[in-house]
Amino acid sequence: MQVQVRSKSGVRRFQARLEQSGRSFLVLEQHRTAKRWKFWRPRQREELYQFLAGRKSAPQLQDGPARLILEAESDDFRGATATLAMDLSVRTTPPQLSVEPGQHYINQGGSEMAVFHVGPEVVEAGVRTGPHEFRSWPLPGATPGTRFAFFAYSYDLPPRLTPLGFARDEAGNEATATFWFRVFPKEFRSRDLDLTKDFLEKVTQDIYSHTPQLARSGDLLADFLKINGALRREDNRRLADLRFDTEEKFLWREPFRQLADSQVEAHFADHRRYFYQGKKVDEQDHLGFDLAVTANVPVLAANDGRVVFAGYLGIYGNCVVIDHGYGLQSIYGHLSSVAVKAGDRVQQGREMGRSGSTGLAGGDHLHFSMQVDGVTVNPTEWWDQHWIRDRILARFPEEKLPGS
Structure with missing residues (x-):
């Protein structure tokens, strides 16, 4: 324990003791000789006391509730005192x-x-x-x-x-x-992306106009790099924090569904190297699948759940996040339109919006990803009925399975 005590006159006495079941155990007591006659001399007005509060100082402590009592007395004529009590829990054996x-x-x-x-x-x-x-x-x-x-x-x-x-x-x-x-171990792909001025102008205009906390610098490349780096990290943090908005029950039925008839344009954990005017300017990891069909196709819920986010989210543009219970969530980005709102209950196959190219997107597609308690994972496992049966369902009582 560390205790800081302040007094204009300095500290004359400090005591710490533990109380439990009517018994009192002295942990620390320190006195300083009073020097009131030297009132014109400066005194130390702040003291830091450090001590161990436990069985080493009170061998007869038992597991259970206890109270730590702190008392301090000022070094002046009045001898003013202050007391602080803290309820503690004594645990002397590790958790099972x-x-x-x-x-x-x-x-x-x-x-x-x-x-x-x-x-x-x-x-x-x-x-x-x-x-x-x-x-x-x-x-x-x-x-x-x-x-x-x-x-x-x-x-x-x-x-x-x-x-x-x-x-x-x-x-x-x-x-x-x-x-x-x-x-x-998995080997993830690496891809080189050539940036054009038209692309930089498109994405910076879209994202900066929807993100008022970002200020443009006047340098097109610098503005893009701020989006691709700092804003990407902030957006991913916001997505991860949605794990706290989850239900303590299964909301889904197996398996999850990939966007129908879609072509995979980018894979989970692709490492991207960005080049502009012949020079490498950035590197980032792509945490999801880019799925393309045609322009403005309906984007359907991959499984049953509850919408916990629906709106504009930086690099993801118009975005929807569905909670499926127990910290499992699916993410849908770059939508041209959104047809749900936070709090909506959705069933597998419900339209949540249309595919698009909002945010950090060069063309019309769906960015799809999944996260487990805030950590982005490869969604292909959750699309796989056999994986879900063998790795998840086999460990639950039959009557408690998702969707039962």
């Missing part, structure tokens, strides 16, 4: 966590599901892959303490990384557990 046995095959850039068991003291649990944490949810139809998590192995993580299950109690103690897994 065990991952169900089973084989977890994960594609780099793909999705997977884990089932595990936690103790009643656990308030937060999930799966961690590198810097990403994926929340867990009570497994429908299972015993209390049985949870599941959809998690992703991000395309940009090294393939030798070890996913971990984690569980935390209310005091912040964490337990971790490994489980059997195998990551299949």
Whole structure:
């Protein structure tokens, strides 16, 4: 613990103690000799106290609630005092966590599901892959303490990384557990894109006119690079934050559907190198599929769900995001028009708008992507009925399956 105490007269006495079940345990007490007769001399008016509050300072503490009492007395004639009380939770054993046995095959850039068991003291649990944490949810139809998590192995993580299950109690103690897994590395494509002045003028005009927080510099290339870099990162952050607007139940039926009769123009995790007037000016990763049919074709919901975003979103132009429950969401970008609004319940096949070229798009197409708890994943798995059956549905009680 670190406690900062301020007083115009300085601090004469500080005490910290723990109270539990009618007993009091002194943790720290410090005194300074009063020097009131030297009132004209400057005094230290701020003190920082550091101490450990736990069984090392109070060996008889038990698991459960406790209270930390802090008292300070000023170094003046009055000896004014201040008291602060904090309710704490004492946890001296790690949270209980065990991952169900089973084989977890994960594609780099793909999705997977884990089932595990936690103790009643656990308030937060999930799966961690590198810097990403994926929340867990009570497994429908299972015993209390049985949870599941959809998690992703991000395309940009090294393939030798070890996913971990984690569980935390209310005091912040964490337990971790490994489980059997195998990551299949993927080679993602690289593409060179030649930028033209007409293209730069088109996309900067469209995006800057819809994004008032962006200020144009007067340099066409610099304005494009701001869109392609800083705005791209901000847009992806906003999309990731939509994971907090999810329902704790299945809203979807399997499988998800690709835009009918569409031709794939760009793949998930394509690495793009941008050239202008013969020079490389930027590099970015494309986190989705570009699907083209003809101009202004109806864009249909890939599965049942609830619209959590419908509007203009920077590089994605007119965009719709559907939540399918438990942090699984689908994203539809570059639409020429939008026919739904946030909060709408949609069924698979409902028209949500028309394809277009709004945002950072050179021609009419649909940008389609999916995210698991805010991390973009390869949607081809969610289009695959066999993958959904083997990797997701097989782990649920039959009566609790999506769509049942």
